[in-house]
Amino acid sequence: MKKVILRKGGDKRISNGHLWVFSNEIKDIEGNPKIGDVVEICKYNGEFFGVGFFNPHSLISVRILSRERIEINFDFFKQRILDAYKFRKILYPNSETFRLVHGESDFLPGLVIDKYEDCFSIQTFSYGMDQRINLICDVLDEIFKPFGIVERNESPLRELEGLENRRRILRGGSKEIIFDDDGVKFKIDLLSGQKTGFYLDQRENRKVLRRFSQGKKVLDCFTNEGGFALHCAFAGAEKVIGIDISETAIEKAKINAEFNGLKNVHFETADVFDKLRGYLNKGEKFDIVILDPPSFTKSKKTVKSALSGYREINSTAMKILNSGGILATASCSYHIDDQMFIDVIIQSSILAKRKIRLIEWRSASPDHPILPQMPETKYLKFGVFQVLD
Template structure:
């Protein structure tokens, strides 16, 4: 018999509207034993069934719902069924070789991330209740895919909020964690063990194709390049010259390796530099490019520092615009869900105003469709990708 969690009479309509998170200040009472990570049944104050989820009394989000169906039994078969559904969905959309197979809340598996890199899988279990099901998740992956390898990248601080340790390592027989993937006709080295997040940013794979017409014959500058995917796409799509900058020596080394892997090292070069400083200096020097591409990290992880993040985004885009020739293009992204699309657009407009340049939108996109967006779940709608012409 599952423990029962009853919600208060006055709670936000968020839960009734489908959001899976239940905060501890929304709980009226709990009937039965509570072991962190257990599956519990959740009810509204009037005894109506809400759903089943996992509980963690030491987390601010005390319950995360897995299902709204009373007949669902949460067991190994359940995880197999849901992960199989995730795979069918990706196949329908054409994401088969590399994809985010499971995108947490958007796939009804809160705090579970699984990235598929061809025959290799990288997983993150970011909450205690999901971490407990790791054996079932691995079992499901083995049954559905017969993978060459599975690796966990649970070296993320957010786990500590759940009382979990940070860790990473093999969840299958050991394998070489430096692999090569194909994307849009190009090849890229992926460092599963030491790369950022799960080793590679799959969420921009569609956006990288969006630059193909504007970069033809262009001199291109890219900042915050990480391992150089946008810049190498630009070279592949016919840019005359491409320079990529990143503060990480390791990332630059990998980016140059990626350029060589695609035989594009004569067009695209990468250098270690602090983009903030260099862009400022080059603006003063009067340097100009046909296309400037900016893909900075999230400048904030908390609501308290949103203003600081907006200042950062404005500053970097302002410096980027200064380097664009009249009639050229700025390609820019923001990957924090705390800065929403409206805020992001306003920031870009303010930057344009400050440098007295007119901009017009070419395209505005979100993350690739293998990272589905659920309205009302802000954390699923995080990436903003924008191309503007700078006149």
């Protein structure tokens, strides 16, 4: 059997539940494993620890699949995916659209599967998982008999594994999906939409803002295809403005608004930073401002500039809010942790000369579970603040 032998003390983190073995934790490699092979992981004294996918060219040398000696085959993937599906049906018993597999948090490291009714969108972030993408499709075919399976592998994380980016249909066909998000309907194109087709991780957070929206004037920044904006409009906001720099996203947002028959929402293509400064200069005010930007940093090296960007948009947003208004602000940057983001909001309030109260602090929707022992599985921060004079 091909083996990876850990250094003394190299098993401390993974013994606590982490699922990655880093290259500097390895003492020796036996059996000449190739990239993507399943290897046994052993402690420094030879004691068996688990099995995982091997990649000698990645900083993450092994991604742990099991603490038992088992075959990584069709039955393995079938059981893990069935377990994940059973849990999602507890979360969303009346829906067939959700994140089905959330990588490490579903004990399938490097694999993301989103289910959109009878279609699936797959992402693979490890070499071993990518090699088995057809096997994973076979499992989905047997369990769900889907209309189609698409691959949305366009992440820079794949480059770290030595993988090329791909976007294609893997099985069957692709079609427009209608996702009923608790009364708000979205038209989703799995091959051209964001991420795997739609931002499912903000599913619960979009609904949180409904309680504040009745009769209010709302600004949704980085609206994408209109997620937050449409929920606020649906909840009875007097006026909603959605802004995004992507013309394609704005066109889709307009289609979604028309599809839902919502007349109280307007979308426009613009740079959010410029638009916020413009509202400030004109003295225009809002009751709710939503900030859901793309990640401002992909590495520790750019955290400082990312924090500066968060300070700018949050302080400007606070300045254009009426007293007692709501700021809903998010960060999806893993390298910005909860405390760093809260500190940025505090600093923003000082710059804006406004008082703030934290109403809710949230993360991703529950179909994106977190392993507490593995901070890499927690990335989304979402805070709802009341802003006061």
